[in-house]
Amino acid sequence: MGIIVDSGKIELRxxxxxxxxxxxxxxxxxxxxxxCGLSGSGKSSLAFDTLDAEGQRRYFDSLSTYTRQFLxxxxxxxxxRIDGIPPAIAIRASRHSxxxxxxxxxxxxxxxxxxxxxxxxxxxxxxxxxxxDCGVDVVRHDPDSVIQFLDxxxxxxxxxxxxxxxxxxxxxxxxxxxxNGDEENTVDWLRRxxxxxxIVDGTTRDIDGLDDRELERELLVVVDRLKKESGNYERPRGxxxxxxxxxxGTATLLFAKESSGVERDGSNVGESTMQVDSQNWSARNFSRxxxxxxxxxxxxxxxxxxxxxSNPAGACSECEGFGSILxxxxxxxxxxxxxxxxxxxxxxxxxxxxxHERFExxxxxxxxxxxxxxxxxxxxxxxxxxxxxxxxxxxxxxLTGFFKWLERRKYKIQIAVxxxxxxxxxxxxxxxxxxxxxxxxxxxxxxxxxxEICGLEIRQAAEFFSALELYxxxxxxxxxxxxxxxxxLDYLQRVGLGYLSLNRTVAxxxxxxxxxxxxxxxxxxxxxxxxxxxxEPTAGLHSVDTPALIESVRExxxxxxxxxxxxHEPQMILSADRxxxxxxxxxAAGGEIVFDGNSLELLECESSVTGAHLNGTxxxxxxxxxxRTGRGSxxxxxxxxxxxxxxxxxxxxxxxxxxxGVSGSGKSSLVQETLYPAICEATNIGSRKGLPHAGVSGxxxxxxxxxxDQSPIGRSSRSNPVTYVKAFDDIRQAFAETVDAKQRNFxxxxxxxxxxxxxxxxxxxxxQLTIDMQFMTDIHVRCDQCNGTRFREEILNVRFRARNIHExxxxxxxxxxxxxxxxxxxxxxxxxxxxxxxxxxxLGQPSSTxxxxxxxxLKLAHYLNASTTRRALFLLDEPTFGxxxxxxxxxxxCFDTLIAAGHSLIVVEHNLQLIKHxxxxxxxxxxxxxxxxxxxxxxxxxxxxxxxxxxxxxxxxLLFDAESKYLQNxxx
Numbered sequence: 001m002g003i004i005v006d007s008g009k010i011e012l013r014x015x016x017x018x019x020x021x022x023x024x025x026x027x028x029x030x031x032x033x034x035x036c037g038l039s040g041s042g043k044s045s046l047a048f049d050t051l052d053a054e055g056q057r058r059y060f061d062s063l064s065t066y067t068r069q070f071l072x073x074x075x076x077x078x079x080x081r082i083d084g085i086p087p088a089i090a091i092r093a094s095r096h097s098x099x100x101x102x103x104x105x106x107x108x109x110x111x112x113x114x115x116x117x118x119x120x121x122x123x124x125x126x127x128x129x130x131x132x133d134c135g136v137d138v139v140r141h142d143p144d145s146v147i148q149f150l151d152x153x154x155x156x157x158x159x160x161x162x163x164x165x166x167x168x169x170x171x172x173x174x175x176x177x178x179x180n181g182d183e184e185n186t187v188d189w190l191r192r193x194x195x196x197x198x199i200v201d202g203t204t205r206d207i208d209g210l211d212d213r214e215l216e217r218e219l220l221v222v223v224d225r226l227k228k229e230s231g232n233y234e235r236p237r238g239x240x241x242x243x244x245x246x247x248x249g250t251a252t253l254l255f256a257k258e259s260s261g262v263e264r265d266g267s268n269v270g271e272s273t274m275q276v277d278s279q280n281w282s283a284r285n286f287s288r289x290x291x292x293x294x295x296x297x298x299x300x301x302x303x304x305x306x307x308x309x310s311n312p313a314g315a316c317s318e319c320e321g322f323g324s325i326l327x328x329x330x331x332x333x334x335x336x337x338x339x340x341x342x343x344x345x346x347x348x349x350x351x352x353x354x355x356h357e358r359f360e361x362x363x364x365x366x367x368x369x370x371x372x373x374x375x376x377x378x379x380x381x382x383x384x385x386x387x388x389x390x391x392x393x394x395x396x397x398x399l400t401g402f403f404k405w406l407e408r409r410k411y412k413i414q415i416a417v418x419x420x421x422x423x424x425x426x427x428x429x430x431x432x433x434x435x436x437x438x439x440x441x442x443x444x445x446x447x448x449x450x451x452e453i454c455g456l457e458i459r460q461a462a463e464f465f466s467a468l469e470l471y472x473x474x475x476x477x478x479x480x481x482x483x484x485x486x487x488x489l490d491y492l493q494r495v496g497l498g499y500l501s502l503n504r505t506v507a508x509x510x511x512x513x514x515x516x517x518x519x520x521x522x523x524x525x526x527x528x529x530x531x532x533x534x535x536e537p538t539a540g541l542h543s544v545d546t547p548a549l550i551e552s553v554r555e556x557x558x559x560x561x562x563x564x565x566x567x568h569e570p571q572m573i574l575s576a577d578r579x580x581x582x583x584x585x586x587x588a589a590g591g592e593i594v595f596d597g598n599s600l601e602l603l604e605c606e607s608s609v610t611g612a613h614l615n616g617t618x619x620x621x622x623x624x625x626x627x628r629t630g631r632g633s634x635x636x637x638x639x640x641x642x643x644x645x646x647x648x649x650x651x652x653x654x655x656x657x658x659x660x661g662v663s664g665s666g667k668s669s670l671v672q673e674t675l676y677p678a679i680c681e682a683t684n685i686g687s688r689k690g691l692p693h694a695g696v697s698g699x700x701x702x703x704x705x706x707x708x709d710q711s712p713i714g715r716s717s718r719s720n721p722v723t724y725v726k727a728f729d730d731i732r733q734a735f736a737e738t739v740d741a742k743q744r745n746f747x748x749x750x751x752x753x754x755x756x757x758x759x760x761x762x763x764x765x766x767x768q769l770t771i772d773m774q775f776m777t778d779i780h781v782r783c784d785q786c787n788g789t790r791f792r793e794e795i796l797n798v799r800f801r802a803r804n805i806h807e808x809x810x811x812x813x814x815x816x817x818x819x820x821x822x823x824x825x826x827x828x829x830x831x832x833x834x835x836x837x838x839x840x841x842x843l844g845q846p847s848s849t850x851x852x853x854x855x856x857x858l859k860l861a862h863y864l865n866a867s868t869t870r871r872a873l874f875l876l877d878e879p880t881f882g883x884x885x886x887x888x889x890x891x892x893x894c895f896d897t898l899i900a901a902g903h904s905l906i907v908v909e910h911n912l913q914l915i916k917h918x919x920x921x922x923x924x925x926x927x928x929x930x931x932x933x934x935x936x937x938x939x940x941x942x943x944x945x946x947x948x949x950x951x952x953x954x955x956x957x958l959l960f961d962a963e964s965k966y967l968q969n970x971x972x
Contacts, residue, residue, distance in 0.1 A: 010051070010531075010562070014080030018045040019591040025580070027051075029086070029529075032557050033564045034576035036610045037594070038884045040586030040812065040840020044535070047566045048090055050077045052533045055088025075782065086562065088531040091518050105322060106310055109509075110454050110502035112517045114524065115488045120307040122481045123450050126474045127302055127443035131292040138299060138442075141286040143240040146251065147233050149286075157228040158256035160281070161239040162199070163247025165219040186215045193246060197222040199254075220252060220283075249288035254281045300439055307443070307450050309435035316437050318430035323503075328403060329424035336684050337377030341365070345376035346387075348402070348422055357402055361387065364394050424689065435503075446470075451503070457929055459498035462489040484524070491520040494552045495537075496545035499664025499928030510710055511851060511881065512540025513663070516549070523552055528560040536851075538569040539881050542662040542910050543955040546571045568884050570614050574599045581610050586840035587812040613885035613913075616962065628655045628899065628919050634698035634873070636678060641691020642669040643933035651675065653701055653873070653904040655919035656895055660909065660952040661936070664928030667908045668877065672709060675906070676875055679705045702904065703870035708859045709877045713847045718754055718765070721850075722809065722843035725862050727829035728752075731843075734823060735805055740798045751798075751805045753790040760786035809844030816843055832861035835894050837887040853881025857891070864894075873904045880911040888913045912959050915952065916941050923952045 010027040019042050027033055035043045054077050110116035129138035139145070150159075165186070190198070190207050198205055199220035223246075224239035243251035290299040305311040315321030332347070339345035341361065349358035365372045368391065370383045379387075390398025397405065403419070410416040427433050434441060434451035441449045446468045453461060465486045470478065492498065495516040506514050519537055537553065538546050550572060556563050565572060573579055579602050581595040595601075595608045602611045631654030639647040644666050651657055659667050669691060677690025682699045713724055722728045732751040735741055741750075750758035753765030762785035763769055769781055782788040789796060789806040796804045801819065803811075811819060813833040820826040833839060836857040841850070850858065856879045863874075880888050888911060895905055909915060921944045923937040937943070937950035945956040 008084075010085050011081065011083040012050065012079060013082075015046070015050055015082075016078040017049045018042065019588060020045050020050070020582075021591040023591070023593055025593065025596070027562065027564070027578070027580075029084070029562050030557060030560055031562060031577040032554065032575070033562070033578045033580060034573045035564060035566050035580050035582065036568065036573055036884070037582035038584075038586045038590065038609060038840070039837065039882060039887050041584075041590035041884075042582040043566045045591070046580075046582060047533050047564050048092070048535070050079065050082070051085065051531060051564060052088045052090040053077050054079075054082050055085050055531050056090075058085065059087045086529055086531045088533060089522060089527075090533040090535070091515055091522065091537070092535045105505050105507050107506045108454070108502060109458070109492075109497070109500050109504045109506065109517055112506050112514075113488055113492060113520050115485055115502060116450075116454065117304075118481050118485045118488075119450055119453060120304040122478050122485070123307050123443050123445060124302045124304045125481070126470070126478050127445055129290060129299055129302075129442050130444055131295065131297055132438055132442050133297055134292060134294045136292050136294045138290055138292050140288060140290050141251075142288060143237050143244065146240050146253070146286050147237060150228055150233070150236060150253075151230070153228050155228055155230055158226075159228065160225045160254040161223045161236065161243050162220050162252045162254055163223065163243040164250060164252060165221055165247075186210075186219075190221060195221050195223065220254075221246070222254075244288060251286045253284045253286070255284065256281060299442060302443060306440050307436065314436050314440045316428060316431035316435055319428035319435070321435050323428055323431065323433040323435040324425045325428050326420065326423040327426050328422055331689075332422045332424060333399065334376050338375045338684070340374060341370070341372040341376060341387075346399070348399075348418075351418075354402070360394075360396050364391060364396060367394075454503040455501055457499055457501050458489055458492045459929075461502060462486065462493060462498075465489065488520060488524050491523045491552065492517070495519060495549045496541050496663050499932075510540045510878065511853075512536070512538070512878075515539065516541070519552070523555060526559070530561045532556055532561055532563045534563065534565045534567075536567050536569075536882060537565065538567055538572050539851075539853075540663060540878055540910065541569075542660075542951065543571070543912060544951045545662060550575050568882075570885075573602070573610065573614065579610075581608055583609060587814060590840075609886050610884070631655075631904070632698060632701040634675070634679070634696065634701070636670075636675055636693055636696050638694025639670060639674045639691065640693065641674055642666065643929055644669055644674070644691070645933040647933070647935060649675075649922060649935065651906055651922070652920050653698070654902070655899060655904065656917065657904070657906045657920045657922065658909050658915050658918035659906065659922045659924065660915055661924035661932065662926075662928055662951055665924040665926075665932035667924055669933075670924065671875055671906060671908050672707065672877065676705060676707050679873070701871070702873045705873045705875065706863060707875045708856050708863075708879070709875075710853075710856060710881075713850070713855050713858060719847040720809075720844050721813070721833065721838070721841055721847070721858055724847065724858055725829045725832060725865055727826050727843075730823065730825045730829075731808060731820070732805075734820070734826070735798060735800050738798060738800055744794065744798070746795070746798060750795055751791075758791055758795040760790055760792055762786065763790070765790050806844075810842055812840050812842055814839040829865050832864040833858070835864060835890075835897070836861045837883060837890040837894075851882040853879055853883060856881070860894070864898075871902050871904070873906065874898065876905065876907045878909055878911075879907065880909060880914055883911075885913060892917045912955055916956060916959065921952070923947075923950045925951055 008029050010029070012023065012025040012027075015023045015025070023046070025046075035047050037043050057076065108116065110119070130136070131138055187207050187210065196207060198207055198210070199222065200210070200214050200217060204222070205214075223243045224235070226236055226239075240251055290301065291297065292299075300306055300313070303313070306314045308314045309316070309321030309323075316323075319325050334345050335347055336345065341358070344350045344358070346358060346361075349355055349361075361370075362372055364370075368383075368386055370386060371379065386398070388399045390396045390401050403422070406415055406419045410419050428435075431437070431441075431451075434449070436451055441451060443449065445453075446464065448464070453464065456464060465482055468482065492500070497513060497516055497520075500509075500513070506517065509517070515535065515537060519534065522532065534553070538549060541549060546569060553563055553565065565576070567573065576599060579595065579597060579599055580593065581602070583590050583592065583594040584607070595605050595611070597605075602608055603615045605611045631652075633653060634651045635648065636651070637648045639649065643664075647670070649670065659671055661667050674691045674693050675696075678693055678696040679699050679702075681690070682696050683705070685704065713719060722731065729748070732748040735751045736746060736748040746758070749755055753759045753767075759765035760767075760783060763783035767783055767786065767788045767790040769783055786792070791804075791806055796806055798804065800808070803819070808816065808819070813830050817827055817830045817834065817839075820830070833841070838854065838857055838861060841854065847855070847858075856876060860874070860876070860879070863872075879891060883891060892914060895907075898905060907914070907918075915921060918941055921938060921941055922935060923944055925932050925934065925936040926949065937947040937953055941956055944950055944953045945960055947953040
């Protein structure tokens with residue numbers, strides 16, 4: 001693989017990837033290396049686009065010639081020399097890339113960490129079947145298992161071995177019975193098999209005395225008559241094999257009634273449904289098939305795919321393995337019942353494409369006494385029924401007919417998207433959210449189904465497996481499986497995810513949580529001499545949980561691996577063996593090595609921005625500064641959704657209110673899933689379903705509420721920052737007004753890579769081609785026609801101030817701000833990017849590559865561009881994700897500007913710098929899941945820091961003490 005290991009280090013010489021400026025660097029093998037620096041300074045260019053890219057490329061060199069013919073198109077990192085690099089594995093902070101919507105909602109914490117794979121194998125190997133209809137244990141039998149049953153009986157117990165021939169069975173000289181395949185009568189068939197006695201209607205008879213009428217009934221054919229003798233099972237085993245063979249996989253034991261020790265054992269050994277000599281004998285049935293002896297329900301042979309909700313063999317047929325189904329939601333269709341039909345109460349019929357449906361309803365309303373001028377919520381039931389069912393004689397299908405029409409045409413993506421707008425998710429009535437069919441849910445380990453185990457929180461699942469008691473033979477089979485499951489569960493707890501359930505979808509996690517789930521997959525491997533590149537593994541993690549995560553990352557080092565971490569968390573930087581800071585600024589002003597040494601040296605380095613913030617000299621304002629006073633409050637009462645403990649919470653307005661707490665303490669449940677929907681419902685600005693609460697007050701103090709969460713703004717390369725902030729229209733117009741463009745009759749649309757005319761048609765404006773690698777991840781290579789520029793050559797020949805459109809899109813927001821001097825509209829929109837700390841991102845950077853924190857700040861920049869005098873309440877979810885400590889200061893300044901303009905902010909956050917800057921803190925906890933959901937502390941940062949019961953307060957107090965101690969030792 002071309003790996004040089006003798007040097008004991010990775011040698012980088014003349015690296016020029018992106019904004020890196022011919023850097024030379026040596027990274028010793030087996031160390032924990034932290035790469036830090038301002039956002040956009042070149043950290044990812046070094047870690048991912050150089051180290052990881054070259055490690056991956058060299059691995060691909062070992063693949064087949066056929067595969068390499070495609071991979072040779074992959075670019076080498078722009079460097080003079082890279083030596084000593086091991087094979088690389090990167091874990092990036094993105095949960096959305098490369099997956100379809102269905103895949104994202106099928107992928108769970110359990111599947112992503114591979115725990116579910118081991119659970120499926122365990123259930124296939126040792127799962128115990130319990131009939132869902134009658135609760136009887138179902139066991140597959142063979143001669144050996146029947147012998148074990150016989151061994152439990154008293155000696156001298158009299159029994160007969162028999163098999164059942166059903167009335168509808170036909171007989172022939174089949175190969176199974178030793179014949180030639182020709183049809184023959186029952187007596188000849190029995191005689192040729194060596195059988196002489198049968199039981200008919202409870203009476204033992206000789207086969208020669210049976211008449212035709214008796215032969216058409218169900219027969220119990222006696223194979224052998226025996227007494228139980230301990231250790232002497234050779235003859236019973238042979239007779240049982242015969243009974244199973246002729247009985248088509250079933251055998252029956254007849255016990256003399258005086259053998260009172262023969263009792264039901266709860267297994268698939270049941271009373272015969274056929275009458276047996278009631279005075280002398282009772283019957284027990286044994287089956288090779290997985291069938292309930294009580295109700296004859298059959299079960300499939302356990303295979304791992306039976307327990308997969310992504311496989312048709314195991315998935316619930318109603319929800320197809322999703323656990324929920326989409327149904328039309330009246331609250332979405334009629335979001336505001338106070339509106340009238342004429343005023344547009346029926347939302348789907350307000351769109352230009354379908355407003356004709358509303359006009360049809362208005363035309364016939366008078367004929368059917370439907371009042372179109374009263375609030376929809378006050379219409380009588382008969383009128384509402386007519387609106388839904390339609391009027392056949394007037395060829396009006398109503399809402400029901402309208403949505404059926406959409407269903408028939410949802411193969412068109414735009415109609416499918418429109419249709420889903422009016423649906424909400426409901427628990428699947430078939431599987432009740434378990435995702436699996438009844439057969440799969442009939443298998444149990446330790447009295448729990450696989451769905452019940454996956455429904456446990458990770459810490460509960462760990463307790464379940466530590467207490468799991470298995471029989472000796474089950475332990476032999478499943479010991480390695482259960483050990484691996486327990487180890488993976490332990491890793492998930494160590495990285496601070498013990499509050500999640502295994503069936504939680506990855507799509508519902510924050511980027512930091514999703515990345516830590518993937519990290520546990522790596523921790524569970526036994527690879528060594530690898531290069532691991534991690535992208536902000538501490539994102540979304542409370543400071544009290546960070547040491548456990550750092551210890552887990554350290555474990556990778558102890559296995560002989562080199563670990564490179566891109567992170568802004570002070571604890572991670574200070575715990576590293578080696579710290580490399582890239583800077584000094586972002587974009588073109590970065591790309592240099594500012595510092596290379598240990599963490600103690602970093603604190604004393606005067607040229608290091610990171611060091612200044614770590615030692616307290618470059619942080620936010622003095623916490624003793626006077627706090628802003630609130631402008632009223634919004635109060636939520638009785639919040640009880642998820643783990644919230646019937647909370648009444650006051651959110652002060654006109655200030656920066658930060659909601660804190662350990663991961664899983666209930667922050668998102670309170671802010672995003674309770675407060676936001678409650679405000680929307682109270683102000684009639686939306687119909688988002690929220691968690692239960694008793695009421696909300698104070699909403700009259702705001703004019704609008706804006707939720708800026710971690711959801712991506714786009715999943716394709718066509719969505720980018722310059723289009724999102726509406727600056728691209730003005731930029732394209734500037735190019736269209738150039739002399740060259742006018743001479744060639746190019747309009748503004750020619751400078752868009754989304755439409756025909758100006759884009760490269762080979763890659764259709766993508767700039768890259770996708771190669772389907774079958775069972776491997778698809779490979780994306782640069783388009784050889786446009787060389788990745790996305791545009792036709794004629795378009796690129798048009799220049800504005802000596803730059804073509806591709807070069808402009810490659811500018812950072814700060815570079816473009818200076819470049820478009822005199823273009824006030826463009827500069828105004830670009831300044832909003834700079835105000836939220838996104839001056840380093842490139843205008844044409846695909847939105848799918850942005851972190852969740854960057855996406856949030858981009859949404860905030862979009863709002864800043866919309867000038868308004870309305871009093872807005874902004875709800876943000878960890879906006880500091882991916883921000884350097886100095887960039888947090890910029891973000892805080894942006895928040896101050898919004899507050900000064902009369903707006904309010906409620907921010908869910910773990911970053912201690914921003915928490916210290918808050919005017920009011922609401923700290924939830926004290927723990928996660930059912931150990932959280934309570935208000936542990938609230939008030940200004942200084943008060944919370946003095947609360948010993950608050951984990952956040954403890955971290956704040958340590959921060960204040962450390963900064964104070966350092967500043968006291970700094971000479972004037």
